[in-house]
Amino acid sequence: MYRMVGDRPTAEDLTQEVFLKAYEALPRFRKAAALSTWLYRIAHNHCLNVLGERGREVVMTRANGTPDANPIALAADPGASAEQVLEQRELRAIVQEKLNELTPEHRAILVLRDIQGLSYDEIATALHLEGGTVRSRLHRARMELKEKLRRYLEA
Amino acid sequence: MQCEDIREQLSAYLEDELEAGARRVIEDHLRQCAGCRTELTLLRRTVATLRSLEELEVSPRLAAAVDRRLPTRGPSPWERLTSWLFFPLHVKVPLQAVALLLVSVGAVYLYRSAPELAEAPRPSVAPQSASRDLHATGPASVPEEADRLDRAAPAKPAEEPAGRVEGQAETRKERITQEQERAGARSPGFRQEAPAAATPQPEMKAKEKGEAFGDTAGAARALRKQAPVGATSASPSAEVILKTSDPTRAIVKIREIVGALEGTVDEKEEGTLIVTIPAKASARFFSGLKDLGTLVSPPAESPSTPSSEGPVTLSVRLIP
Numbered sequence: 001m002y003r004m005v006g007d008r009p010t011a012e013d014l015t016q017e018v019f020l021k022a023y024e025a026l027p028r029f030r031k032a033a034a035l036s037t038w039l040y041r042i043a044h045n046h047c048l049n050v051l052g053e054r055g056r057e058v059v060m061t062r063a064n065g066t067p068d069a070n071p072i073a074l075a076a077d078p079g080a081s082a083e084q085v086l087e088q089r090e091l092r093a094i095v096q097e098k099l100n101e102l103t104p105e106h107r108a109i110l111v112l113r114d115i116q117g118l119s120y121d122e123i124a125t126a127l128h129l130e131g132g133t134v135r136s137r138l139h140r141a142r143m144e145l146k147e148k149l150r151r152y153l154e155a
Numbered sequence: 156m157q158c159e160d161i162r163e164q165l166s167a168y169l170e171d172e173l174e175a176g177a178r179r180v181i182e183d184h185l186r187q188c189a190g191c192r193t194e195l196t197l198l199r200r201t202v203a204t205l206r207s208l209e210e211l212e213v214s215p216r217l218a219a220a221v222d223r224r225l226p227t228r229g230p231s232p233w234e235r236l237t238s239w240l241f242f243p244l245h246v247k248v249p250l251q252a253v254a255l256l257l258v259s260v261g262a263v264y265l266y267r268s269a270p271e272l273a274e275a276p277r278p279s280v281a282p283q284s285a286s287r288d289l290h291a292t293g294p295a296s297v298p299e300e301a302d303r304l305d306r307a308a309p310a311k312p313a314e315e316p317a318g319r320v321e322g323q324a325e326t327r328k329e330r331i332t333q334e335q336e337r338a339g340a341r342s343p344g345f346r347q348e349a350p351a352a353a354t355p356q357p358e359m360k361a362k363e364k365g366e367a368f369g370d371t372a373g374a375a376r377a378l379r380k381q382a383p384v385g386a387t388s389a390s391p392s393a394e395v396i397l398k399t400s401d402p403t404r405a406i407v408k409i410r411e412i413v414g415a416l417e418g419t420v421d422e423k424e425e426g427t428l429i430v431t432i433p434a435k436a437s438a439r440f441f442s443g444l445k446d447l448g449t450l451v452s453p454p455a456e457s458p459s460t461p462s463s464e465g466p467v468t469l470s471v472r473l474i475p
Contacts, residue, residue, distance in 0.1 A: 019221045114205035139166035146201040153200045
């Protein structure tokens with residue numbers, strides 16, 4: 001949820017709401033899907049609803065002060081171990097920031113596949129998509145994020 | 156193959172999803188194309204960076220907050236009932252529909268197969284006299300027979316069922332006559348209590364016919380009502396025995412009384428008169444008789460006379 005909205009308090013609020021929704025919807029849960037996939041689906045739908053209502057303001061709350069340094073390049077430097085922890089934090093912040101710039105659909109599929117590690121089938125169930133659509137959307141999302149991170153990745 | 160086509164497949168190449176032939180084509184291209192190799196490297200780093208993002212620790216207060224916001228009580232009895240009745244909808248609603256259908260079909264079948272149910276709403280059609288009639292004549296099978304006819308041939312009013320019931324009506328006529336005689340000898344008050352049973356009443360017959368239009372059972376009942384007509388007009392409906400000190404004078408007086416009541420007197424044999432008077436005048440006739448002597452039979456008054464209309468024929472025997 002945090003990866004989707006990029007803001008911890010908002011993510012916690014949304015997580016609470018998702019669990020409450022899931023609790024209310026539990027009698028209608030069919031065991032055709034795993035409980036976790038079902039939860040992802042509720043979370044995704046709720047997220048899209050909230051993001052649709054509030055626009056992108058939620059995900060832009062942390063988009064202040066993009067670092068000028070190249071944390072990814074620095075992180076690759078084995079000699080900079082003292083600074084590495086700080087840079088790693090900055091790297092995560094940059095990736096999160098660039099994730100937030102993606103569309104919710106691209107963000108969701110990257111979160112589910114590359115961060116949460118779901119299978120294509122699970123993603124298809126959670127996002128209510130065909131398998132082919134999952135693959136093509138995943139590729140486009142990765143390519144888009146790659147372009148946004150290019151200057152940090154190329155160093 | 157163009158670089159664009161190759162780059163479209165880099166994600167699948169990274170995921171190792173390509174078949175051997177397609178994979179070989181891409182690897183051949185990558186060996187020759189530095190630009191595509193760079194793109195592949197950047198894509199690989201992008202994915203690796205995403206995968207390196209650490210799992211977030213869930214704040215302990217999140218679980219507590221969720222717990223606080225969950226309903227403290229379970230579902231209400233009503234919610235439990237509706238849940239028990241209807242969920243899952245896709246199973247229970249069709250089941251309930253089938254059950255309702257079965258109950259409905261069963262009810263219709265039961266209604267059709269049980270004559271008591273079909274008969275139930277009808278009592279208002281037959282006036283009280285019909286049930287008295289039934290009681291007065293004992294276990295007559297005419298009503299049941301008529302009802303069976305009613306169900307068997309509802310489209311043919313009156314004709315066929317009337318013919319079939321005729322024989323029973325005849326039997327019934329005899330029974331009524333016997334009953335009248337017995338009742339006359341037993342209790343003169345009895346007939347007054349149930350006048351319709353013994354004597355037909357034209358307006359009632361008309362009414363019943365009207366109500367039972369197209370109803371063979373009604374026609375059969377009408378026939379039953381007609382049966383006593385012959386009984387009363389053909390022969391004396393009751394015998395009256397009058398004990399008098401002066402039979403000759405009594406005969407004269409009876410003739411006077413009957414004349415005053417617009418009736419007729421016929422002397423059948425010595426000491427016995429056949430008297431025909433309007434039914435409604437019978438009370439006055441009996442009262443006149445009592446002035447002439449002692450009524451041996453019936454001991455009280457007016458044994459067989461209905462209160463309304465129609466002639467009543469009595470046999471009056473005079474004994475000294």
